[in-house]
Each structure stands twice: as structure tokens, then as C-alpha cells.
Amino acid sequence: MRGATAWSSPIDPMAAEFQVPVYFDYLATFSWALSGAIVALRKRCDIVGVFVLALLTSVGGSILRDGIFLQRTPPVLTDPVYLPLITLATLLIALLHQHIIHLQVVDKLVSTIDAIGTPAFAVVGMQLALDAGIPLPGVILVGAVSSVGGGVLRDVIVREIPFILQAGQFFALVVLLACIVFLVLTLALQVATVHAAWATIGLFFVVRTLTIRYNWQTRPLLRDEDH
Amino acid sequence: MRGATAWSSPIDPMAAEFQVPVYFDYLATFSWALSGAIVALRKRCDIVGVFVLALLTSVGGSILRDGIFLQRTPPVLTDPVYLPLITLATLLIALLHQHIIHLQVVDKLVSTIDAIGTPAFAVVGMQLALDAGIPLPGVILVGAVSSVGGGVLRDVIVREIPFILQAGQFFALVVLLACIVFLVLTLALQVATVHAAWATIGLFFVVRTLTIRYNWQTRPLLRDEDH
Amino acid sequence: MRGATAWSSPIDPMAAEFQVPVYFDYLATFSWALSGAIVALRKRCDIVGVFVLALLTSVGGSILRDGIFLQRTPPVLTDPVYLPLITLATLLIALLHQHIIHLQVVDKLVSTIDAIGTPAFAVVGMQLALDAGIPLPGVILVGAVSSVGGGVLRDVIVREIPFILQAGQFFALVVLLACIVFLVLTLALQVATVHAAWATIGLFFVVRTLTIRYNWQTRPLLRDEDH
Incomplete structure (x- = not known):
């Protein structure tokens, strides 16, 4: 375990972002903002609703991570790049909405970037x-x-049962696997952090792509015949 | 930008409340507590539910602002005025519930005070x-x-789609406008903060009243014929 | 009022846990984790959903308390006992799910432990x-x-109206009563904290058991004939 002194002094945000390059975090944020905005379109939101959902989807994880768990000011406030980035994603979706809503390639593009962004957010958080x-x-x-x-x-x-609670395609267990792999690589095998991060992201991307391709499913513990 | 040193030392709550008078914050809190309590009545809550909804509606914004974003202890804990004030609003609604539930003047009064309280909360937060x-x-x-x-x-x-996500009367865009006006007045034009605050509140009140009067509406980006 | 200096220095978590024994907090956490896991089973969640709901139900209160209100790092992160404990509860429910879902004794056991755990969480928080x-x-x-x-x-x-908002069996008012009794005992009557804690827990347990036994109910302020 490193950095016991970090408890008392403010954590230097650069320390972590140096290891997973910061443009990566921006790319993941932009991608999640697009996916949130598309959900908002389908929910018949106005432009404000599209922005709010893009914001929550893309930086909600880091707001919970820092604001509640790690007791730091969330980077959406301190780093002036995030809000313009999310605004850009909102405007892009607002302008193109009639063209993209039917394009399957958009969904595919977003889910591909997300398969990179999800483990990137996990690695930065850890x-x-x-x-x-x-x-x-x-x-x-x-x-x-x-x-x-x-x-x-x-x-x-938007009043849906969170995807994480529902039986369906493997997702959270792959996130968990990725987290454990990253910790084993860095703490037990002493792999350099930046290499471990890329290996984790690559592994998640491959397993996630296979999950989508072959539609690997989890199932409810309690099936209907049980009850 | 002021107060770079404020990062490390605890922020003096008086510093900001001195500029927007504190009784104003109390008035806004009391008004929002009444409006939350009335929603709870209509949802068939008991007295506890009325209090909880009055509390969340009136100090939920400052709890998110301080507890999550600015990393300060929320004022509902440190300032002993808020909780008695919200309790008072709860008891008032509980006592008068049969009389007020049909009175249109109550809704009108609450929405008028809210049109002052909303920009007041925004100004204090900024x-x-x-x-x-x-x-x-x-x-x-x-x-x-x-x-x-x-x-x-x-x-x-209470399991409703948040008003902020729904197409309907202009609201969030007016809040955004008010925020930008306040910043332009104080930072670019060097207007004294207290004057800028009152100008912002006045502007919001006028635009909001016009919005209600003429029922200016936003619309969903994606209309039904698009899909 | 004690510990005015605690504002500036980090609070020693042992200070409070010494007074209400820590195994008590663990027992309450385990019990709430079981009850959350059982709700998840009935909602047809997979194993991840069962864990997430066990986690939220058992440490959600302390996450809100510390992460948002008291500005401390939530103990689920700093004390390495909680997560294994919640994992254990999840696995136990996953293994036994077919046997326990029909057993009324399980519900009764959980609600009994909860009637101890609820005031224990309240006392630690205060x-x-x-x-x-x-x-x-x-x-x-x-x-x-x-x-x-x-x-x-x-x-x-899980998209239900929170129990705390609904008219039904007395619960929140008993929590409030327990909180006030604890404060009167410790601050006004100078009873030693550990004795006051046990008295509070005992009182809550008795009143709660009577409430369940005789089904004491609160009622909506606004009844259907009023509207």
C-alpha cells in the first residue's frame, strides 16, 4: 500500500492522471456523454434534459467517487475541460438527432468506445x-x-431499474474481473502501472466484445418456477 | 478569480451569506419546504413523509452543493435555524391541509416565492x-x-421523471441565463456583489413570471413523427 | 456540546466505536445485508444485483452520513471488515435461496435483528x-x-416509493423518539454514553416489537374523501 501520507494532504490529481493519460479520460467522458444524450433523445427530453443526462452519465461516476467516497472535489468542477466537452456532445446530438437515431453504426461506435472507457474509469478510480x-x-x-x-x-x-441490478449480459462481473487483474498486476506482480492499465483495458475490451458477440447472459438467482 | 487559498482552509460561511442576506436564504428555504410538503400531501404521505419531502425539497440543493461538490458540511447541520424552519412548514401544512389543498392562491403564492428563491439559491451557490x-x-x-x-x-x-428532464415550461434555461448574468455583472463589469445578486433575482423573477403568464414551452428534440 | 476542535482535525473513528461496541455495528450491517439480499432475490436480480442491494441497504446509511453529511471517508472503504461481511451475506443468500424464500422464520429473524440494528446505527451516527x-x-x-x-x-x-414516505406502521417516529431519548439521557441527565446507547436500543426494540405485534399504523394526512 502506498501513500499513507495522502490522507492528510490534498491528493495531487496529476499523480494518477499521469499514469492513465488524461486524454483517455476525456475520450471516455465524451463517449459516455454521447450515450447519455442518445438515451435522453429517446426519452423525449428537451435540450436541457439531453445535457443533464449527458452530464450524469459521463461524470456521475467520478462525482460519486470523489464527492462521496474519496472526499475530494469532483474533477468536473476543477478541470475546465469536462463541461465544454459535455456541452459539445449535447450540441452534436441535438444537431444530428434526426440522422443518428436510426443509425445502428452509432450505437456500435458508442458501445465500442464504452468498452474502452469503462475499464479506464475503473483504473483511474483504483x-x-x-x-x-x-x-x-x-x-x-x-x-x-x-x-x-x-x-x-x-x-x-429516468426511472429504470439500473442495468447493474438486472439479469442480462455479463457486465459488472467483467468490471470486477478487470479490477482484480489490475491489482494483481500492479501490487503482486509489480508490473508498471501504465502497462497494467493498458492490459486491464485490453482484457476488458476483449471479454466485453465476446460477451456482446455471443450474448453471454447471467440469470436471476430465483427463477419463476421457484416461487 | 478570488480566494485561491480557500482550498486549504475551511470556507467561512459568513463570507458568502453576508453578501446575499441570510434571511433571504431562510425565506427561500421556508417557501420550498411548503411546496415540498404540499406535494407530499397529494402523494398521500403521513406526517413523516411530509417532513422528509419538505426537507429534501428545501435543503436538498445545498446538501448536494456542499456535501458532494464543494466538500463542506451542509448548512442544514451547522446552522440551527433550518430544521426548526422546515418543521414549522411541515406543521403548518399538516394543520391547514384541508383548507389549503383546494386554494389556488396557495400555489400562486408558493410559485411566486419560488421565483425569488430559485435565483437566490443559485447566487449563494455561485x-x-x-x-x-x-x-x-x-x-x-x-x-x-x-x-x-x-x-x-x-x-x-416520489418516482416522477425530474421536471428538469421533461420538455415543458422554460425553467432550467432561465436559471442558466441568471447564472451567466450574475457572473458577467460581478466578474466582467465589476458590479458590487450585492447589487448583482439583486439584479439577477429581479431578472429571473420577471422572465419566470412572463414564462408562466404566456406559457412559453420547450419541446422535445425528437418528436414522435421523427421516430 | 463536546469536541469543538474536531472540526479541524480528522475525527478518530475509534472514539465513537469504542462506546457502541464495534461488533454490534458488524451484526447490524450483516443483518441489513441479508434483508437487502432477500429483496433482490424477490426482484429477480442476478448475483451482482443481490450484492449491490445488500451493499446499499447495509452501508448506504453510513455512506450518506459520512460521505455527504459529516465529510469523512465512509467506513465501508476504510474498515476492511464490511465488504467481506456483505459478500458473505450475498453468498449465503445465493446458496440458500430456494430454502429460505418460503421460510417465515427468516423474515422474523431479520426483522428482529433490524429492530436492534436500526437504533444502533442511529446511536453511532449521533x-x-x-x-x-x-x-x-x-x-x-x-x-x-x-x-x-x-x-x-x-x-x-428498485423503484419503490421509499417506506419512509408511506403511511403504514410507525417506524420513523420511533427512530425520532429513540434519538431524542438518547440525547436527553447523555446530554441532560449525564448518563454514561454506553448505558444510554443500550437503553435507547432496548426502548426502540420494545416499541418496535409492540408496533409489529399490534400493527400500529400512521395514516395519510390527506384522506381520499378530502380531495
């Missing part, structure tokens, strides 16, 4: 938790909240 | 964000969360 | 708030949020 001296089970929780938190907030606010 | 050294896009976000956060929490907890 | 120098109305709010917050989050995420 890094920050390790730097804060959190014990390992907590580090995994912070990684998971960082990567799926935005999607859960989006679902709650 | 002030605190500026004092904390947050960059401008983040300051606007904090202002918006402060003013509409309570209403969003109220809608989520 | 202790931490007192240590942080929060004024009395705020202390009661923190106690109430600590004890019912997990259940409210669980209801919101």
Missing part, C-alpha cells in the same frame, strides 16, 4: 483509492463505482 | 464556488445544482 | 455528529439518516 491509502476491498469498490456509477445514476433518474 | 477557486464552468454548474437540486431529489424520491 | 460539534437538531438528522438511509436508497434503486 489508482486514486490506492493513493489515498484505502485497503484493497475498498479499492475495488471505488473502481467499480467509478466505472458503473454514471450509468446507474442515469437509470435511476 | 458565490461559494467562486470563493473556493472553482473555474467558471464549474461555478455555473454549482449554481444550477444549488437552485434545482432540491426539486430533482424530490421528484426522484 | 455520537459522530456530537463529536463533530454539530448543533442538536443536526445531530438528530444525522442519527435518522444513519439509521434509515440504507433502506431509502434500496427503495429508490
